Amino acid sequence: MTRQNSQRTFRLFALHEFIQDHFTKSDWIKVGYLTDSLEIIEDHPRLFRSLDFKDDDYEGNSLQVLSKLISESTSNLYEIERFVEAKKSTMHRSIRELPEFISTVQTVVPERVITFAPDVFRVPVKSVESNLLSVMMPFESRFLGTYVAIQNVCARLGIECKRADSIWDNSILIQDVFDLIFTSKAVITDFTDRNPNVFYETGVAHTLGKLVIPITQSTGDIPFDLRHHRALTYLSNTEGLLKLEKDLEKKLEKVFG
Numbered sequence: 001m002t003r004q005n006s007q008r009t010f011r012l013f014a015l016h017e018f019i020q021d022h023f024t025k026s027d028w029i030k031v032g033y034l035t036d037s038l039e040i041i042e043d044h045p046r047l048f049r050s051l052d053f054k055d056d057d058y059e060g061n062s063l064q065v066l067s068k069l070i071s072e073s074t075s076n077l078y079e080i081e082r083f084v085e086a087k088k089s090t091m092h093r094s095i096r097e098l099p100e101f102i103s104t105v106q107t108v109v110p111e112r113v114i115t116f117a118p119d120v121f122r123v124p125v126k127s128v129e130s131n132l133l134s135v136m137m138p139f140e141s142r143f144l145g146t147y148v149a150i151q152n153v154c155a156r157l158g159i160e161c162k163r164a165d166s167i168w169d170n171s172i173l174i175q176d177v178f179d180l181i182f183t184s185k186a187v188i189t190d191f192t193d194r195n196p197n198v199f200y201e202t203g204v205a206h207t208l209g210k211l212v213i214p215i216t217q218s219t220g221d222i223p224f225d226l227r228h229h230r231a232l233t234y235l236s237n238t239e240g241l242l243k244l245e246k247d248l249e250k251k252l253e254k255v256f257g
Helices: 001-020 025-034 038-042 047-052 058-072 074-096 143-157 173-183 194-205 238-256
Strands: 133-136 160-163 188-192 212-218
Touching: 001 074, 025 038, 025 047, 025 074, 038 047, 038 058, 047 058, 058 074, 133 173, 133 194, 143 160, 143 188, 143 238, 173 194, 173 238, 188 194, 188 238, 194 212, 212 238
Parallel strands: 133 160, 133 188, 188 212
Antiparallel strands: none
């Protein structure tokens, strides 16, 4: 293989890596018009179908078509590279111009951002409240002392503290929970007794990029995958709850300070 052919092959593979991840049907058609090769794209028996259905053979189909386009004319390689560079520029500009960023863990918008569309709840038209702390814990009377301890700390620090059962904005509870996590700067999750709802809500908080502060009466209740997080441990008696207040106050001062 000559040096020229080697460079051309490298450029082909670089283009294909981007194209298989980011090209839409519309992009392929635009490339067809730019290279005057629309029939090569539209006549391929599997390209669009494998793209639409995300079939495993799309990688091979796209490489096959791209290679055919470039082999037709050297100028096609330059046209496709120009088109890809313009698309990359548009993608980067879109990321920089995101209207909102709800993560409280990341300090800057990352280069790669995903868009999701949940079907269990709606994404609220609300903003993150910089002074809001939400608490995810079982709604049982024996956890009342824990919640009071958290509220005491928040009162001293001037932080707004909410639990999902203290609001009634939606007809279903999970929507209120999601709204609360979405708008919170930080989320306290009590893993005591491995409550499944708390596990679920912690997953939602992590997915939304929220700063999660785990607490528990037993470190054995922390899921194994989360044990690298330093949970605040406490006992449910008076002395234990006073210790929780002391430890939590130090933590929240750093988070909300």
